[in-house]
Amino acid sequence: MERISRDRLLMDVALLFKERATCLRRKVGAVLARDGRILSTGYGGAPAGVAHCTPETCSPDKPCLRTIHAEANAVAWAARSGIATEPSTLYTTASPCIECAKLLINAGIQRVVYDEEYRDTAPILLLEGLGIRCERIGSVSTECSEFGLSVFARSVRSTPPDLPKV
Numbered sequence: 001m002e003r004i005s006r007d008r009l010l011m012d013v014a015l016l017f018k019e020r021a022t023c024l025r026r027k028v029g030a031v032l033a034r035d036g037r038i039l040s041t042g043y044g045g046a047p048a049g050v051a052h053c054t055p056e057t058c059s060p061d062k063p064c065l066r067t068i069h070a071e072a073n074a075v076a077w078a079a080r081s082g083i084a085t086e087p088s089t090l091y092t093t094a095s096p097c098i099e100c101a102k103l104l105i106n107a108g109i110q111r112v113v114y115d116e117e118y119r120d121t122a123p124i125l126l127l128e129g130l131g132i133r134c135e136r137i138g139s140v141s142t143e144c145s146e147f148g149l150s151v152f153a154r155s156v157r158s159t160p161p162d163l164p165k166v
């Protein structure tokens with residue numbers, strides 16, 4: 001039987017979380033998982049209770065000081081909920097920045113799976129140098145066409161099927 005892989009499934013979930021991101025510079029979604037099960041999720045945006053980024057606070061040409069990155073948010077939620085992050089795999093729609101990479105190291109993450117490669121690849125080299133596997137999987141795959149985002153997008157937009165009359 002043909003099935004979607006765990007990596008594909010969890011990256012597709014990260015891609016959905018990306019759609020919730022509020023930073024105007026870059027949208028990123030992340031999923032923390034162990035043995036194919038989701039431990040925590042995150043997306044880039046201002047801390048809870050703080051106003052979202054605006055064109056005044058967040059411009060494409062300078063780093064955004066307001067946003068917590070998706071990966072950091074996923075680790076923070078795990079901490080807040082008492083969920084161990086070691087060992088786990090992080091799925092992120094963009095390869096981590098250096099600050100997030102350092103956080104992932106100390107959170108005990110063992111593997112990082114990413115979609116887009118961030119322009120700075122030094123964090124990947126740092127992680128790999130410490131034995132943390134980093135793997136890129138694309139956002140579009142043949143698996144995706146049957147099981148992934150496109151199916152989800154259709155299902156949420158279409159009208160629900162008729163329910164049997166009671």
Ligand SMILES: [Zn+2]
Nearest residue numbers: 023053058064
């Ligand atoms: Zn921002």
Ligand SMILES: [Zn+2]
Nearest residue numbers: 069096097100
């Ligand atoms: Zn980051």
